[in-house]
Amino acid sequence: MQKIAFIGLGHMGGPMALNLHKAGFAVSAFDLSAEACQKLADEGVAVAESAATSVAGADVVVSMLPASQHVESLYLGGGDGKVGLLEHIRAGVLVIDSSTIAAGTSRKVAEAASKRGIAMIDAPVSGGTGGAIAGTLTFMVGGEVADLERARPVLEKMGANIFHAGGVGAGQTAKICNNMLLGILMIGTSEALALGVANGLDPKVLSEIMRRSSGGNWALEKYNPMPGVMENAPASKNYAGGFGTDLMLKDLGLAQENAAAVRAATPLGGLARNLYAAHSLAGNGLLDFSSVIKLVQKG
Numbered sequence: 034m035q036k037i038a039f040i041g042l043g044h045m046g047g048p049m050a051l052n053l054h055k056a057g058f059a060v061s062a063f064d065l066s067a068e069a070c071q072k073l074a075d076e077g078v079a080v081a082e083s084a085a086t087s088v089a090g091a092d093v094v095v096s097m098l099p100a101s102q103h104v105e106s107l108y109l110g111g112g113d114g115k116v117g118l119l120e121h122i123r124a125g126v127l128v129i130d131s132s133t134i135a136a137g138t139s140r141k142v143a144e145a146a147s148k149r150g151i152a153m154i155d156a157p158v159s160g161g162t163g164g165a166i167a168g169t170l171t172f173m174v175g176g177e178v179a180d181l182e183r184a185r186p187v188l189e190k191m192g193a194n195i196f197h198a199g200g201v202g203a204g205q206t207a208k209i210c211n212n213m214l215l216g217i218l219m220i221g222t223s224e225a226l227a228l229g230v231a232n233g234l235d236p237k238v239l240s241e242i243m244r245r246s247s248g249g250n251w252a253l254e255k256y257n258p259m260p261g262v263m264e265n266a267p268a269s270k271n272y273a274g275g276f277g278t279d280l281m282l283k284d285l286g287l288a289q290e291n292a293a294a295v296r297a298a299t300p301l302g303g304l305a306r307n308l309y310a311a312h313s314l315a316g317n318g319l320l321d322f323s324s325v326i327k328l329v330q331k332g
């Protein structure tokens with residue numbers, strides 16, 4: 034049986050690690066949060082005392098951490114003399130980092146891993162917490178094809194779609210292109226709905242008209258931002274759960290950094306980042322990102 038070390042057991046990592054456990058892998062899980070560890074222990078997953086002990090004897094290491102700095106300091110260590118996890122991982126092991134981070138950080142860590150004979154791929158996901166629980170995530174993979182094929186049996190237990198985007202870092206680039214588009218789409222959809230409602234239209238009727246017309250998009254299909262239109266959307270649950278405004282803000286920031294580095298023009302992506310930033314500053318950072326409709330709705 035393959036042994037998998039899983040590090041980062043938050044909203045996404047917790048259910049992903051649980052799906053691997055249910056699929057029969059010997060999972061050794063770790064998170065800095067005792068509460069996150071306890072949730073997995075309650076489900077019968079073995080919890081390690083530290084990241085270093087979790088990777089002992091592991092064939093595959095999976096990480097699902099918040100942002101670039103967490104991934105870099107976990108694997109490479111800190112300026113405080115803390116030893117990076119790569120020093121504890123034996124040569125030949127495959128590392129899958131599913132966190133959404135800067136492509137440059139993915140490349141930096143993968144290069145350091147490669148020097149130690151450790152293969153690393155970036156495999157950020159789309160599909161949210163619902164997809165993580167259901168095991169239907171979409172993985173966007175950057176790395177060698179052979180390493181993706183080694184990872185496939187593990188990824189298949191957590192996701193329904195697996196794409197090879199290109200070399201190391203390409204998974205991250207695909208992810209931020211997708212999320213930049215999603216962030217823009219959600220604001221556009223919100224504006225159109227708010228305009229219709231301000232003119233007395235029923236948001237359910239207008240949503241259905243646009244969904245089946247040339248304005249149709251994923252937000253109208255699956256994630257309507259107007260409360261009451263879609264029973265299961267975060268909008269109908271006071272914007273609780275789902276994909277937080279601050280996480281969308283992080284991804285749009287990564288997109289802007291990337292655009293600056295390659296001198297790409299992303300005017301709507303830049304505007305969207307600023308609108309989500311203003312929305313977050315107004316105290317909505319933890320609400321689902323579809324709550325951005327509040328910026329354009331009548332109070």
Ligand code: NAD
Pocket residue numbers: 040041042043044045046063064065066069084097098099100103107131132133134158159160161162275276277280
């Ligand atoms: P989260 O904050 O719920 O979980 C992250 C976990 O990592 C926390 O439990 C934290 O304690 C742990 N952690 C941080 N540093 C650690 C370390 N050094 N060692 C061990 N554990 C450590 O975040 P999340 O919602 O699970 O998101 C994880 C990643 O997935 C992010 O990069 C996010 O952008 C991405 N993502 C999230 C969603 C979503 O809907 N939540 C969707 C797609 C992608």
